[in-house]
Amino acid sequence: MTEEEKESAxxxxxxxxxxxxYGMAAHDMSRAALRTRxxxxxxxxxxxxxxxxxxxxxPPYYSLRLLPYVVPQIATWKRRxxxxxxVADAMF
Amino acid sequence: xVIPEAGVINDTQKAAKxxxxxxxxxxxxxxxRVIPHELLEQNIPEYxxxxxxxxxxxxxxxxxxxGDKVLAMVPEMERDVTGLPMIEKxxxxxxA
Amino acid sequence: MMxxxxxxxxxxxxxxxMFGGGxxxxxxxxxxxxxxxxxSHGKKVLVFSVDPQASLTDIFKxxxxxxxxxxxxxxxxxxxxxxxxxxxAYQQEIRQKILDMYGLPAVPEEIENYIQAAxxxxxxxxxxxxxxxxxxxxxGAYDYYIYDLVPLGHAxxxxxxxxxxxxxxxxxxxxREEMREYEEMVxxxxxxxxxxxxxxxxxxxYIKNRINTxxxxxxxx
Numbered sequence: 356m357t358e359e360e361k362e363s364a365x366x367x368x369x370x371x372x373x374x375x376x377y378g379m380a381a382h383d384m385s386r387a388a389l390r391t392r393x394x395x396x397x398x399x400x401x402x403x404x405x406x407x408x409x410x411x412x413x414p415p416y417y418s419l420r421l422l423p424y425v426v427p428q429i430a431t432w433k434r435r436x437x438x439x440x441x442v443a444d445a446m447f
Numbered sequence: 448x449v450i451p452e453a454g455v456i457n458d459t460q461k462a463a464k465x466x467x468x469x470x471x472x473x474x475x476x477x478x479x480r481v482i483p484h485e486l487l488e489q490n491i492p493e494y495x496x497x498x499x500x501x502x503x504x505x506x507x508x509x510x511x512x513x514g515d516k517v518l519a520m521v522p523e524m525e526r527d528v529t530g531l532p533m534i535e536k537x538x539x540x541x542x543a
Numbered sequence: 544m545m546x547x548x549x550x551x552x553x554x555x556x557x558x559x560x561m562f563g564g565g566x567x568x569x570x571x572x573x574x575x576x577x578x579x580x581x582x583s584h585g586k587k588v589l590v591f592s593v594d595p596q597a598s599l600t601d602i603f604k605x606x607x608x609x610x611x612x613x614x615x616x617x618x619x620x621x622x623x624x625x626x627x628x629x630x631x632a633y634q635q636e637i638r639q640k641i642l643d644m645y646g647l648p649a650v651p652e653e654i655e656n657y658i659q660a661a662x663x664x665x666x667x668x669x670x671x672x673x674x675x676x677x678x679x680x681x682x683g684a685y686d687y688y689i690y691d692l693v694p695l696g697h698a699x700x701x702x703x704x705x706x707x708x709x710x711x712x713x714x715x716x717x718x719r720e721e722m723r724e725y726e727e728m729v730x731x732x733x734x735x736x737x738x739x740x741x742x743x744x745x746x747x748x749y750i751k752n753r754i755n756t757x758x759x760x761x762x763x764x
Contacts, residue, residue, distance in 0.1 A: 450569075469762070475545065475550055
């Protein structure tokens, strides 16, 4: 290999590595982010629909304490529920 | 705590089992509202004699079920236990 | 036959004493009497009732409802928790927190409905009582805490739930720590989101602590 070829091969290798590492990081990041969102939703479900899913139900006194943190989710949930209802209505 | 009435013994045994399961320490049993036998020597109405007899029967059950874990047998008090003097009276009976 | 005295002498480590049994057997009365005896023997005792039907006020002939610990005599305090007042104050705290967190002028209707619905559940009064008891235990420095037992089912539910809740929150904590690692690598994450996550985690840990204390009271550990 010529000096030039070696250099571009090195560059390509370097780019491959950084792309992979960065890609991995981004991928893991979004995975973690997804899991965090999942845990937020988990929290939300825990508070509002615990008995439907058979997962630990917090005593009402304590689930009320967590309510402020899921206020935005409640709004989205309602909207989602309504949308599903519309779809169901449209279908039948 | 138990009173000498049928059904209570069963419920209490069930509760004791649950306590054991959940690691809640059980110190003992107290039998309350036992009508004193001294009354039998007085001129009391028939229904009261009958009640005492019923209690005696149930007490046999209590002793069989709970045996040496019975900490005290407390008589039916002639008055409501309210106010410190009555409370003191009950405490002395309990801890005799 | 062993007696009450013996039990107390043999088990000085048992400081949370409860009298359980069906309705009308005399739990509250006996709690009061046991408290009296221990207090008159030099122990610092708090007797309280978690039974909305029974009344320590009647038993001691003193008005103690919703007044915090009331001194009955040397070494003896009695308390009757006003669950309703407790819950109402608590609701206000939650409402205020929502207003503050989101900069809202008023609590949204569906949220308010949720607050009302949750508070109407029978389990709310019981869990409010439990929490008030945790407060008393954490604050006070009594030798003995004596009370009449809560509904058996609820008490046992608390015990089983405490364990499950522990495991769940450990998982959540792990998740949070993993997030923290990436936070250091990538600076894109908004600071506010992270703080809110931390806040939530704090709440969950606080709740875990309260529930475990409740369970500890029941198992006397």
